Amino acid sequence: MSENKVIDGKDFAERLRGSIATLAAEFEAKAGRKAGLAVVLVGEDPASQVYVSSKGKQTVACGMASFEYKLPADADEATLLGMIEQLNADPAVDGILVQLPLPRHLDEQKVIATISPDKDVDGFHVTNAGRLAVGQAGYVPCTPLGCLMLLKDRLGDLSGMNAVVIGRSNIVGKPMAQLLLAESCTVTVAHSRTKDLPEVVRRADIVVAAVGRPEMVKADWIKPGATVIDVGINRLPPAEGKTKGRIVGDVDYQGAVQVAGAITPVPGGVGPMTIAVLLRNALVAAYDHIGAPLAAERLPENTIA
Numbered sequence: 001m002s003e004n005k006v007i008d009g010k011d012f013a014e015r016l017r018g019s020i021a022t023l024a025a026e027f028e029a030k031a032g033r034k035a036g037l038a039v040v041l042v043g044e045d046p047a048s049q050v051y052v053s054s055k056g057k058q059t060v061a062c063g064m065a066s067f068e069y070k071l072p073a074d075a076d077e078a079t080l081l082g083m084i085e086q087l088n089a090d091p092a093v094d095g096i097l098v099q100l101p102l103p104r105h106l107d108e109q110k111v112i113a114t115i116s117p118d119k120d121v122d123g124f125h126v127t128n129a130g131r132l133a134v135g136q137a138g139y140v141p142c143t144p145l146g147c148l149m150l151l152k153d154r155l156g157d158l159s160g161m162n163a164v165v166i167g168r169s170n171i172v173g174k175p176m177a178q179l180l181l182a183e184s185c186t187v188t189v190a191h192s193r194t195k196d197l198p199e200v201v202r203r204a205d206i207v208v209a210a211v212g213r214p215e216m217v218k219a220d221w222i223k224p225g226a227t228v229i230d231v232g233i234n235r236l237p238p239a240e241g242k243t244k245g246r247i248v249g250d251v252d253y254q255g256a257v258q259v260a261g262a263i264t265p266v267p268g269g270v271g272p273m274t275i276a277v278l279l280r281n282a283l284v285a286a287y288d289h290i291g292a293p294l295a296a297e298r299l300p301e302n303t304i305a
C-alpha cells in the first residue's frame with residue numbers, strides 16, 4: 001500500500017514535458033520548423049507577467065518556438081482582434097493563448113471567438129467546448145485535462161466513482177465535469193448556491209476544488225480515503241512584517257491530508273500541470289497543421305479519445 005498521499009504535480013509535469021520535448025524534436029525534423037506557441041498579454045498584472053514568462057521559458061525548454069506579444073492595458077478591441085487575426089494567419093504559430101482575465105473594457109467572449117479553433121490550445125472557443133460536450137476530439141482546457149491526468153495516474157479506471165466538482169467556470173468546473181463524465185464518473189457540479197455543500201462533498205470519491213476561495217474546503221468535508229484535487233491558487237495577505245503572502249489552495253491542506261487517500265499540494269500540484277498540458281496541446285496542434293496528426297497512442301499521457 002502506497003503511504004505517499006501527496007500527488008506530485010510538479011514531478012508529473014516535468015516527466016510530461018520530457019515526452020513533449022522528444023515529440024517536439026521529431027516534429028522539427030519532419031516539418032523543418034519548430035512547433036510554435038504565441039502568448040498575448042494585455043496589461044501589466046504582475047502575477048500574469050510571471051505566468052507568461054514561465055510559459056515562454058518552458059516552451060523553449062521543450063524545443064518549441066515561443067512568441068510573446070504585449071499590449072498596454074488600455075489597448076482597444078480592434079488592436080487585439082487584429083493581432084489575433086494575424087496570428088491565425090501566421091504559419092509559424094500553431095497555438096494561440098490570450099492571457100485571461102482581460103481588462104474590463106475588452107469583451108472576453110468576442111476575443112476567444114476570434115481565435116481560430118484549430119489554434120485554440122486553451123480549449124476556450126465554443127467550437128472546442130462543444131466538441132468536448134459531445135465527445136469529439138478537440139482542444140481541452142489545460143487545467144482540467146491536467147487534473148484528469150493526475151487522477152488517472154493515481155486511480156486508474158475512474159468509472160462508477162462519485163466525483164464532486166466545486167465551481168462551475170467555463171475554464172475549469174464545466175470542462176472538468178465533462179471529462180469526468182466521459183470517464184463514467186457520477187458527477188455533481190457544486191457552486192455558491194449549492195445547499196449543504198459539506199454533505200455533498202462527503203459523498204465524493206473524487207473532489208475537485210476550483211472556487212478561488214482560500215482553504216474553503218475543510219478536512220471534515222472529505223470522505224476518508226477520497227482523492228482531492230486542489231485547483232485553487234490564492235495568495236493570502238502578507239503576515240506581519242512580510243511583503244508577500246503565502247500561496248494556498250481552495251482546500252485546507254494540513255487538515256485534508258490527514259483524511260484524504262491522496263491530495264495535490266499548492267503550489268506543486270495542478271499549477272505546473274496546466275503549463276505542461278498547454279505545451280502538449282500546442283504540439284498536437286502543430287502535428288495537425290502539417291497534416292500528420294499524432295496518433296492517440298503516441299501522445300504522452302493521452303486521456304481523450
Ligand SMILES: Nc1nc(=O)c2c([nH]1)NC[C@@H]1CN(c3ccc(C(=O)N[C@@H](CCC(=O)O)C(=O)O)cc3)C=[N+]21
Nearest residue numbers: 051097098099100101122247267268269271272274275
Ligand atoms: N488563457 C489563459 N490560460 C491559462 O492557462 C491561464 C490564464 N489565461 N490566465 C492565468 C491562469 C493562471 N495559470 C497558471 C498556470 C500555472 C501556474 C503554476 O505553475 N503555478 C505553480 C507556482 C505557483 C506560484 O508559486 O506562484 C504551482 O502551482 O506550483 C499557475 C497558474 C494559467 N492561467
